[in-house]
Amino acid sequence: MQTTPQIAVEKGPSAATEPAAKPPHSVDLDTPIVRSGQTITRVTLRKPRSGELRGMNLVDLMQMDVNALQKVLPRISSPILTEPEVAGMDPADLLQLGMEVALFLAPKSTKTEFPAA
Incomplete structure (x- = not known):
């Protein structure tokens, strides 16, 4: 039986000897995404820049509109997800990623009201 390689972004010189700490703003997927013989088990997000939000309604993002x-998400994820992959994602995983996006957009003054992940 053939196994598919798993992708979890692991960087640094100690990655081979020690288990890597979970990067900030990363989500371990409940249901991995399989793509071309690879399995994506973790997605790391980075804070979007204004240009990456073009055509977006910020209220929709804060409300985690699907x-x-x-x-x-394809604009700010690593590994880069495609729109069809996001559309086929487990709702629990989409919710986790949506919460990260909403926290990116919240002002610093309100972030103390949210529990740490």
């Missing part, structure tokens, strides 16, 4: 997340 259509808005399908547009913005």
Whole structure:
């Protein structure tokens, strides 16, 4: 039985000898995404820049609108997800990624009101 390689972004010189700490703003997927013989088990997000939010309604992103997340997640994810991959994602995984996006957009003054992940 053939196994598929798993992708989890692991960087640094100690990655081979020690288990890598989970990078900030990363989500371990409940249901991995399989693509061309690879399995994506973790997605790391980075804070979007204004240009990456073009055509987006910020209120939709704050409300974790599925259509808005399908547009913005491919722009800020590593490994880069496609819109069809986001559309086919487990709802629990989409919710976790959506919460990260919403926290990116919240002002610093309100972030103390949210529990740490």
